[in-house]
Amino acid sequence: MTNDSTEPLDETPIAKRLIIGEPLTSEALDEQLLPKKMALPIFASDALSSVAYAPQELLMILLIGGLSFLAFSPWIAAAVVFLLIVVVVSYRQLIKAYPSGGGDYEVASKNLGEVPAVVVASALLVDYVLTVAVSVASGVDNIISALPGLNPLRVELAVVFIIIIVIVNLRGVREASLVFAIPTYLFIGSVVVMIVVGVIRMILGDPPVASSAQYAVQAESLSQAAVILLILRAFSSGCSALTGVEAVSNGVPAFRKPKVRNAQTTLTLMGTIAIVMFAGLTLLALVSGVHYAENPCHLIGFDCANNPQPSLMAQVASATFGMGSIPFYIIQAATALVLLLAANTAFNGFPLLGSVLARDGYAPKALNTRGDRLVYSNGMILLGLGAILVEIVYQANLTNLIQLYIIGVFVSFSLGQIGMIRHWRRGLRELRALPGEARAQKSARAEEFELRKGLVINSIGATMTVAVLVIVTITKFTHGAWLVFLAIPVLAVLMIGVHRYYRDVEAEIEPDDQTHFGSEGDVALILVNRLQKPVIKALDYALAAKHENTFAIHVSVNKEETDRLQQQWIDHRIPVQLVIIESPYRTFAGPVAGFIKKYREKHGSSVVTVYLPQYIVGHWWESVLHNRRARRIGQQLMMIHGVSINLVPWLLDSTELIYGRRSRPLPGQERSGQIPVESPAHARRVSRPAGPPETERTDTSA
CATH class of the missing domain: 1.20.1740.10 (Amino acid/polyamine transporter I)
Known part of the structure; x- marks a missing residue:
C-alpha cells in the first residue's frame, strides 16, 4: 500500500519553522531561481560594497x-x-x-x-x-x-x-x-x-x-x-x-x-x-x-x-x-x-x-x-x-x-x-x-x-x-x-x-561476480535488560520476522535484577528462550560478541540480527536523562561481520510534540502488557533453538 500524500510524515519543529520557515518541496526549486534585478544584490553585493x-x-x-x-x-x-x-x-x-x-x-x-x-x-x-x-x-x-x-x-x-x-x-x-x-x-x-x-x-x-x-x-x-x-x-x-x-x-x-x-x-x-x-x-x-x-x-x-x-x-x-x-x-x-x-x-x-x-x-x-x-x-x-x-x-x-x-x-x-x-x-x-x-x-x-x-x-x-x-x-x-x-x-x-x-570506498563496494554472502543459518538476538513494553515490542518484531532461531539475551551485571527477570519471563510465559550471559566487568557489547562467536563455532556462519529497543523522545533534555546504551551497543556490534542491527523504536508520549501521535500498545497488550502465547500464530513463529539449552548461563567477559 502506498502513501500518495505530499505532506511530510513529521512536522518541522516549531523553533526551526519560525527561524527558517516551512519546508519547500523539490518541485519549488524553479520558483527559487532569480531574475536579474534580484540576482544583482545577491551576487554583486560583495563587489559593490568593496568600493x-x-x-x-x-x-x-x-x-x-x-x-x-x-x-x-x-x-x-x-x-x-x-x-x-x-x-x-x-x-x-x-x-x-x-x-x-x-x-x-x-x-x-x-x-x-x-x-x-x-x-x-x-x-x-x-x-x-x-x-x-x-x-x-x-x-x-x-x-x-x-x-x-x-x-x-x-x-x-x-x-x-x-x-x-x-x-x-x-x-x-x-x-x-x-x-x-x-x-x-x-x-x-x-x-x-x-x-x-x-x-x-x-x-x-x-x-x-x-x-x-x-x-x-x-x-x-x-x-x-x-x-x-x-x-x-x-x-x-x-x-x-x-x-x-x-x-x-x-x-x-x-x-x-x-x-x-x-x-x-x-x-x-x-x-x-x-x-x-x-x-x-x-x-x-x-x-x-x-x-x-x-x-x-x-x-x-x-x-x-x-x-x-x-x-x-x-x-x-x-x-x-x-x-x-x-x-x-x-x-x-x-x-x-x-x-x-x-x-x-x-x-x-x-x-x-x-x-x-x-x-x-x-x-x-x-x-x-x-x-x-x-x-x-x-x-x-x-x-x-x-x-x-x-x-x-x-x-x-x-x-x-x-x-x-x-x-x-x-x-x-x-x-x-x-x-x-x-x-x-x-x-x-x-x-x-x-x-x-x-x-x-x-x-x-x-x-x-x-x-x-x-x-x-x-x-x-x-x-x-x-x-x-x-x-x-x-x-x-x-x-x-x-x-x-x-x-x-x-x-x-x-x-x-x-x-x-x-575512491577507495567505491572500489571496495563495487559489485562483482565473485561476491556472495552465503550463510548456514539465521539467528535473531533480542537484547533484554528488564521486561518492559519496548522489549516486548522488540520480541514481537523478531517473532514476526520468522528467523530460524530466536534468543533473548540478558547480560547480567546485577544478580538481583537477573533473578527478577527470569521470574518475570516465567510469569509472563514469553515463548522465546532466555540466555543469561555473565559480565563480571559490567560491559555489554563484548559478552554479546562472545556469545555470537561461540554460536558460530558450533552451528556455522549464521547471519545474526540483533534487535535493540530504543526510546524516542520529544524534548532535547530527555536525551540527557537516558543513557542511549542501545545505540552504543549497536555501533560496537556492527563491527562484527555478518551482524545487522535492528533498532526498535519506542515513542514516549512526549514525541506527540513532534509526530502528533502517542506510542500505541501492540495488539493484545492493552490490559496485560504481555505477548499472548495462546495465539497459534505466535506459537508457530518460534522454532526450537538448536543452540544453547533454555536455562543456559554463560560467563563471557569483554
Whole structure:
C-alpha cells in the first residue's frame, strides 16, 4: 500500500519553522531561481560594497610615505579600474564556456588537472570565509564611525551580524534576495547621489572638505626600493575592489533562463556600477582631502586615544552633506547595511562551490544536500562558523583582516584564466582538424572568430591577474598573508585525501561476480535488560520476522535484577528462550560478541540480527536523562561481520510534540502488557533453538 500524500510524515519543529520557515518541496526549486534585478544584490553585493573600503585602503597605504604620496593615487586607481574591466570581460567568457556553476574550479579541473583544480577550490573557500569576515568588520567599522560609543562591542556586533546573515540565508535564496535588494539599491543610489553632488560642488568652486584634511601625517622615511613596494602595496590593497567578481560565475545555476545571458548581464552591470563608484569615491576623497592613516596616532592633531578614526565613506559623506545631516546618516546606514550584507555573496558562492566539490568527491557529501528551504544549508553553517572564528581571532579589525584578503581570489583568477586559454586553444585545434570543406562553412568561420576572441581576452586577463598575484604576494606576505598561503595547500591536501578516500570506498563496494554472502543459518538476538513494553515490542518484531532461531539475551551485571527477570519471563510465559550471559566487568557489547562467536563455532556462519529497543523522545533534555546504551551497543556490534542491527523504536508520549501521535500498545497488550502465547500464530513463529539449552548461563567477559 502506498502513501500518495505530499505532506511530510513529521512536522518541522516549531523553533526551526519560525527561524527558517516551512519546508519547500523539490518541485519549488524553479520558483527559487532569480531574475536579474534580484540576482544583482545577491551576487554583486560583495563587489559593490568593496568600493566602501578599497579607496580607503589604497589611500591609507600611500599615507605611510606622507601626504606627497597621494599624488600616485589617481594612477593607481586608474590601474585598478582597468584591471576590473579586464576581469569582468574575461569572466563573461568563462560564464559562456562553463555555465554549470563550477567557475574557476571547473575550468581548472577540465583544463589544468586535479592539483590546480583543488588549489583553486581551496583558495576560493578561504577567500569566501575572509569575504564574510572583512565585509562584516567593515560594516561594523562604519557603524562605529557614526556611533563611536559602540567601539567596545566591535567583536560582539560582528558575531551577531554573521549569525543574522546565516539565518536569513537559511530561509532560501528568494527570501534572501528580497531582504538584500533594498539595502543594496539604497547604497548604490545614495553613493551615486553623493558623488554627483560632490562633483557639482567641485565644479561650482565649493569643493567638500573632509574633517581630517587639517591633520598632517607623521610619515616614515623610505628608500627608493621601499617607495616602489609602497606603491605596489597600495595597488594591491585597491585591488580588493575586484573581490566578488567570480561569484557570478559560480552562481549561474541560480539564475532564471536564459541563465548564461542573465548571468553575463548581471556581471556587466556589477562591473559598471563598481567602476563608477570606486572612481567617484577616490576622486571625492582626494578633492576633500581625506587623510586616513594605518595608525590613527600618526595623524598629527587627532585625538586617537579617545576617538575612533572615521571611515573614508563617513568623512566624504560629512564633507559633502555635513556631519549629522540626514543624507549623512542615510549613507552611513546604507553603507553599513550593504557591507554587512555583502557577506551574502559568499553565502551563495561557498555553498554552491561546496556542492560541486562534494559531487566530485573532494568534500564531504553532506555539502551536496539541500536543506528544508532548498539551499545547501550545511555549507552556509560551515561558512558562518569559520567567519565567526576569524572575527574572534582578529578582533574584527579591518586593517588586519584586509591583509589576508584577495590573495585567494587572485589565485583563482590566475589559474582560471590560464585554464580558459587552454580551453580556447583546444577548441581551435579541434576546428583545424576538421576537413577543409567543413572549415570553410560560415558557421565554422564564426566559431573560429569567437574562439580567437576568447583566447585574446583571456590571455590579457591571465597576464594581468598573474602580475597582480605576484604583486599582492610580495606586498602582503609579511603582513599576515602568509597564513593564507599556508591554509590553501593544507586545505588542498585535505581535499585530495577526501577524494582518495571516496575512491577507495567505491572500489571496495563495487559489485562483482565473485561476491556472495552465503550463510548456514539465521539467528535473531533480542537484547533484554528488564521486561518492559519496548522489549516486548522488540520480541514481537523478531517473532514476526520468522528467523530460524530466536534468543533473548540478558547480560547480567546485577544478580538481583537477573533473578527478577527470569521470574518475570516465567510469569509472563514469553515463548522465546532466555540466555543469561555473565559480565563480571559490567560491559555489554563484548559478552554479546562472545556469545555470537561461540554460536558460530558450533552451528556455522549464521547471519545474526540483533534487535535493540530504543526510546524516542520529544524534548532535547530527555536525551540527557537516558543513557542511549542501545545505540552504543549497536555501533560496537556492527563491527562484527555478518551482524545487522535492528533498532526498535519506542515513542514516549512526549514525541506527540513532534509526530502528533502517542506510542500505541501492540495488539493484545492493552490490559496485560504481555505477548499472548495462546495465539497459534505466535506459537508457530518460534522454532526450537538448536543452540544453547533454555536455562543456559554463560560467563563471557569483554
